[in-house]
Amino acid sequence: MKSLSLKLDSSSKAKYIVIADAIRQAIKQGQVAPAEALPSARKLAEQLNTNRHTIMAAFAELVAEGWVEAKQRSGYIVVASLPIQSSQNINKVETKQAQFKWQFVRKGIIQNPIKATKFRYNFAGGQPDLRLFPFDEFRGYFSQSCQRPQFDDLSYGDSKGLPDLINQVSTYLRRMRSITEKEIMICNGSQEALYMVTQLLLQSGDKVAVEQLGYPPAWAAFRSSGAELIPINQDEKGIIPKHLEYELKLNTIKLLYLTPLHQYPTTVTLDVERRMKIYQLAVKYHVAIVEDDYDHEFHYKCQPIAPMAADDPLGLVIYISTFSKLMFGSARIGYVAANQNLIQALAEYKTLMNHKNNVLIQQAVSRWMKEGGFECHLRRMTRTYQKRRDITVNILKHYQSLGLPIKFKNPDGGMAIWVDMGKSIVGLKEKLFKKQVYLQTQLEFDLNHNNRKQEVSSFNFIRIGFASMEESELKQGIKIIFDTLYGDYLVESIQSVFNTEQ
Ligand SMILES: Cc1ncc(COP(=O)(O)O)c(C=O)c1O
Numbered sequence: 001m002k003s004l005s006l007k008l009d010s011s012s013k014a015k016y017i018v019i020a021d022a023i024r025q026a027i028k029q030g031q032v033a034p035a036e037a038l039p040s041a042r043k044l045a046e047q048l049n050t051n052r053h054t055i056m057a058a059f060a061e062l063v064a065e066g067w068v069e070a071k072q073r074s075g076y077i078v079v080a081s082l083p084i085q086s087s088q089n090i091n092k093v094e095t096k097q098a099q100f101k102w103q104f105v106r107k108g109i110i111q112n113p114i115k116a117t118k119f120r121y122n123f124a125g126g127q128p129d130l131r132l133f134p135f136d137e138f139r140g141y142f143s144q145s146c147q148r149p150q151f152d153d154l155s156y157g158d159s160k161g162l163p164d165l166i167n168q169v170s171t172y173l174r175r176m177r178s179i180t181e182k183e184i185m186i187c188n189g190s191q192e193a194l195y196m197v198t199q200l201l202l203q204s205g206d207k208v209a210v211e212q213l214g215y216p217p218a219w220a221a222f223r224s225s226g227a228e229l230i231p232i233n234q235d236e237k238g239i240i241p242k243h244l245e246y247e248l249k250l251n252t253i254k255l256l257y258l259t260p261l262h263q264y265p266t267t268v269t270l271d272v273e274r275r276m277k278i279y280q281l282a283v284k285y286h287v288a289i290v291e292d293d294y295d296h297e298f299h300y301k302c303q304p305i306a307p308m309a310a311d312d313p314l315g316l317v318i319y320i321s322t323f324s325k326l327m328f329g330s331a332r333i334g335y336v337a338a339n340q341n342l343i344q345a346l347a348e349y350k351t352l353m354n355h356k357n358n359v360l361i362q363q364a365v366s367r368w369m370k371e372g373g374f375e376c377h378l379r380r381m382t383r384t385y386q387k388r389r390d391i392t393v394n395i396l397k398h399y400q401s402l403g404l405p406i407k408f409k410n411p412d413g414g415m416a417i418w419v420d421m422g423k424s425i426v427g428l429k430e431k432l433f434k435k436q437v438y439l440q441t442q443l444e445f446d447l448n449h450n451n452r453k454q455e456v457s458s459f460n461f462i463r464i465g466f467a468s469m470e471e472s473e474l475k476q477g478i479k480i481i482f483d484t485l486y487g488d489y490l491v492e493s494i495q496s497v498f499n500t501e502q
Pocket residue numbers: 126188189190191192215259264292294321322323324329333334
């Protein structure tokens with residue numbers, strides 16, 4: 001009997017298990033063929049410098065798993081019916097070229113390998129300041145769920161979400177967003193809602209109208225069904241109803257995706273007149289509207305204008321929002337408000353995908369809302385972000401006063417400012433990476449660019465997310481942005497101010 005070449009791993013498992021693992025591996029590699037005898041326990045004990053009992057225990061393990069059988073007078077042999085290839089064949093199969101080739105029929109969203117949160121100055125538009133989240137308070141609500149587990153909630157079922165949380169969200173939406181007529185469903189963030197809506201309503205060849213400047217993860221969800229995106233032009237007041245009407249006459253459009261409160265990425269609020277016109281068009285052309293109200297919490301000018309979903313007699317608006325901005329993206333709590341039929345279909349689809357959401361976090365958020373902590377945090381963050389918006393506006397005005405041709409509108413709400421930098425921003429993002437600054441620019445939000453219809457030199461806008469940094473960080477970070485784009489000009493203008501002062 002030839003000896004086996006055994007590789008014992010140095011894990012903390014019992015020795016007989018480590019030996020059984022090594023023998024199993026040797027069998028898989030074809031070191032011993034089916035029906036061939038293994039070396040005797042005495043021989044293996046000598047080879048591995050251990051006692052025979054340990055080897056016998058390893059054999060017993062392999063017998064129990066079905067790899068090996070005991071045969072009178074031959075000792076232990078490899079089970080004859082195992083479909084093991086010879087070692088020569090295995091070597092061929094193990095070469096790189098022979099790796100299995102997947103034939104993908106769908107694709108997801110490529111994860112950006114550059115993580116915005118790793119940068120010293122993170123201007124990503126929707127990034128909240130996690131340093132200000134009340135983790136201590138929240139921990140209390142979380143631990144209550146483990147101290148007094150609700151066994152009924154912890155089982156399957158309730159794919160619409162935890163009933164307590166649905167109640168809280170529905171009260172919140174009634175008070176804050178005047179939504180009263182819709183049913184609510186909790187989901188793993190807005191993205192899951194967008195994906196499920198896509199799966200239920202769209203198929204290959206369908207058309208979805210979207211704002212020309214928009215939110216690429218939503219586009220990716222719609223495209224995952226094979227749907228085609230029709231970009232609708234915008235001006236300084238948001239999406240242009242006339243252009244929407246033109247496209248509706250030209251195409252059979254099934255869905256319209258909108259961000260009416262703070263248009264993503266320009267932050268413009270769509271006025272009542274345009275909303276009404278768009279709703280009438282949706283009725284006339286039989287189009288459902290997905291209203292993404294992603295950061296409605298943060299509105300500074302007045303009470304935010306009520307969403308389109310609040311005045312939807314025909315029930316064609318699918319309202320989607322998220323706690324990712326008030327809490328953090330990885331909380332994965334989002335919600336849909338829509339008519340009963342759609343919510344039922346979504347709940348059934350959710351059951352197909354993954355049954356339900358994480359119950360512990362839903363319980364914690366629900367208690368946090370019930371006890372008032374949620375609204376307290378909301379008020380505090382709204383005040384903080386309003387201050388940060390004002391600081392950012394003043395910093396930008398300072399650069400305007402130096403003669404830079406930049407233009408921007410002070411946004412009524414949201415977590416970002418859309419700035420026309422007065423010159424091409426192509427390449428700016430990449431230059432800033434080296435200076436510890438993460439910034440998003442028009443290139444990533446423009447569907448025409450995405451469709452390669454537009455000259456890149458005409459891109460002048462950046463999106464300055466101001467929420468996640470305090471004053472000194474905002475000043476330093478924005479200075480780096482301007483130094484990088486306008487370095488020479490700034491040196492000259494500061495020099496001339498200096499000269500006139502002398
Ligand atoms: C337009 C828009 N919709 C939705 C979301 C939130 O998505 P989720 O709830 O999946 O975190 C964001 C976050 O950046 C967003 O900007």
